[in-house]
Amino acid sequence: xxxxxxxxxxxxxxxxxxxxxxxxxxxxxxxxxxxxxxxxxxxxxxxxxxxxxxxxxxxxxxxxxxxxxxxxxxxxxxxxxxxxxxxxxxxxxxxxxxxxxxxxxxxxxxxxxxxxx
Numbered sequence: 001x002x003x004x005x006x007x008x009x010x011x012x013x014x015x016x017x018x019x020x021x022x023x024x025x026x027x028x029x030x031x032x033x034x035x036x037x038x039x040x041x042x043x044x045x046x047x048x049x050x051x052x053x054x055x056x057x058x059x060x061x062x063x064x065x066x067x068x069x070x071x072x073x074x075x076x077x078x079x080x081x082x083x084x085x086x087x088x089x090x091x092x093x094x095x096x097x098x099x100x101x102x103x104x105x106x107x108x109x110x111x112x113x114x115x116x117x
Contacts (some may be wrong), residue, residue: 005072007113008076012077012081013058015054015056015106017089023056026043041053053103053106061077063113086113
């Protein structure tokens with residue numbers, strides 16, 4: 001039970017943080033965007049990273065619903081994951097660094113979810 005909870009929490013926080021960071025970077029005005037987003041390829045890379053984070057979050061939620069009680073993943077989706085991202089990760093790293101730190105962790109999370117499913 002605890003292994004499933006830990007895996008769900010870690011993969012959920014990482015994927016939610018990547019998705020929210022990518023969304024925040026996309027919402028910035030053109031003049032405030034980082035330099036790598038000035039090209040079309042940089043913008044597409046951020047969108048794809050956000051989509052990968054969102055799909056991993058869906059996978060983490062499916063894993064959580066399957067292995068835990070249904071209310072744990074639902075409450076984490078709406079309260080815990082966004083709160084951890086906004087209060088801790090975004091303030092410590094900022095949106096751009098958070099995306100670059102969380103993206104490799106999202107890829108590792110995909111493998112962990114696949115392995116432990």
